[in-house]
Amino acid sequence: MSFGALSPNAIRALNKGAKMGGFAHDTGEGGLSPYHLEHGGDLIWEIGTGYFSTRTKDGDFDPDQFADKVAHDQIKCVSLKLSQGAKPGVGGVLPAAKVTKEIAEIREVPQGQKCVSPSSHKVFRTPVKLIEFVARLRELSGGKPTGFKLCVGSRADVLAICKAMLQVGTTPDFIVVDGSEGGTGAAMLEFEDHVGMPLTDGLMTVHNALVGVGLRDRIKIGASGKVAASNDIVKRIIQGADYTNAARAMMMAAGCIQAQLCHTDKCPVGVATQDRRRGRALDVGDKSERVQRYQEATVQGALQLMAAMGVTDPGQLQPHMLRRVVSETETRSYAEIHEWLAPGQLLDEVPQTWRADWELASADTFHPVRPTIRRS
Numbered sequence: 001m002s003f004g005a006l007s008p009n010a011i012r013a014l015n016k017g018a019k020m021g022g023f024a025h026d027t028g029e030g031g032l033s034p035y036h037l038e039h040g041g042d043l044i045w046e047i048g049t050g051y052f053s054t055r056t057k058d059g060d061f062d063p064d065q066f067a068d069k070v071a072h073d074q075i076k077c078v079s080l081k082l083s084q085g086a087k088p089g090v091g092g093v094l095p096a097a098k099v100t101k102e103i104a105e106i107r108e109v110p111q112g113q114k115c116v117s118p119s120s121h122k123v124f125r126t127p128v129k130l131i132e133f134v135a136r137l138r139e140l141s142g143g144k145p146t147g148f149k150l151c152v153g154s155r156a157d158v159l160a161i162c163k164a165m166l167q168v169g170t171t172p173d174f175i176v177v178d179g180s181e182g183g184t185g186a187a188m189l190e191f192e193d194h195v196g197m198p199l200t201d202g203l204m205t206v207h208n209a210l211v212g213v214g215l216r217d218r219i220k221i222g223a224s225g226k227v228a229a230s231n232d233i234v235k236r237i238i239q240g241a242d243y244t245n246a247a248r249a250m251m252m253a254a255g256c257i258q259a260q261l262c263h264t265d266k267c268p269v270g271v272a273t274q275d276r277r278r279g280r281a282l283d284v285g286d287k288s289e290r291v292q293r294y295q296e297a298t299v300q301g302a303l304q305l306m307a308a309m310g311v312t313d314p315g316q317l318q319p320h321m322l323r324r325v326v327s328e329t330e331t332r333s334y335a336e337i338h339e340w341l342a343p344g345q346l347l348d349e350v351p352q353t354w355r356a357d358w359e360l361a362s363a364d365t366f367h368p369v370r371p372t373i374r375r376s
């Protein structure tokens with residue numbers, strides 16, 4: 001979650017909590033701010049379509065600025081944002097009221113004007129160019145782990161990216177799959193509620209596609225979308241994730257009361273505002289401890305759940321360990337309900353169920369099929 005959507009004190013509390021707990025803090029697409037760097041917590045630097053903090057005057061990606069800033073020791077990973085679950089296909093929006101002098105300087109945009117990041121990247125237009133750009137970011141960063149985040153729109157798009165990896169001969173270090181149930185500080189409700197794949201579908205699609213093309217062991221998968229309690233972590237690992245991220249749950253730990261006033265700059269608890277007087281409502285010392293304790297207790301709970309399941313390593317979690325109610329009297333396991341590809345299967349003989357999407361997918365174009373709108 002960006003500085004801009006969140007206040008200076010919220011960023012401080014999250015980063016200080018991350019430092020105390022030994023976990024990482026994602027900057028969001030709003031650029032690197034001094035508040036990310038005050039407490040020394042590990043950072044994942046997210047680069048969105050606006051290239052904030054690393055852009056030229058025309059809004060293009062600036063490689064020199066990037067190389068200079070990414071060298072900071074606190075930045076451990078780089079995450080290229082393609083899309084997020086609350087608004088796939090739509091860029092970020094920071095309302096004019098929140099574009100203060102400071103935000104304008106950090107993002108390198110005009111003050112007091114609505115800050116809209118484009119809906120797609122200028123730097124690449126095709127899956128091959130995406131993979132080449134990820135490789136370029138990694139090179140510019142001196143080899144720091146580099147990946148991308150997306151909300152899946154269609155299975156053919158995911159396969160197109162897999163084909164691009166095979167063609168270019170390189171892979172991202174990680175892919176974060178965001179579910180359509182994800183949150184935001186600003187988006188149309190129609191997008192929030194009806195576009196993009198829910199996390200369960202998106203995650204299993206990416207996991208299976210990578211297994212199917214024989215690249216799963218080279219790429220970590222992160223999962224986000226209402227991951228708040230210990231059981232969410234265990235469930236997402238069973239469905240194919242290596243790790244999970246949390247946004248809104250961390251906002252709650254930092255004091256969010258869901259007043260739903262993020263877009264008005266009038267957050268009453270100082271979490272989602274650029275008004276300095278309102279921001280003072282958030283006590284960084286107290287809230288950073290809550291952030292740290294929340295993360296620790298949730299991860300500890302996940303370990304306890306796994307122990308109760310007889311698992312000593314998350315890698316032992318398997319689809320048959322998760323069950324779903326399918327009728328009033330029946331439950332079935334994920335191993336039974338869903339199709340799980342074998343390593344390299346898509347390269348040997350594409351199963352009938354994947355054939356149409358595999359044939360449609362091209363390393364040279366996105367959107368062979370447009371994402372569909374979901375009925376709720």
Ligand SMILES: Cc1cc2nc3c(=O)[nH]c(=O)nc-3n(C[C@H](O)[C@H](O)[C@H](O)COP(=O)(O)O)c2cc1C
Pocket residue numbers: 001002005006027028029030046081083084085092149178179181182183184185224225226227245246247248249262272
């Ligand atoms: C206030 C707010 C700001 C966000 N800003 C960003 C952002 O800058 N970049 C991004 O990729 N996702 C952003 N997100 C989405 C989250 O990172 C996350 O992908 C999504 O909310 C799902 O996680 P959750 O259910 O744990 O909130 C934001 C979400 C919220 C609530």
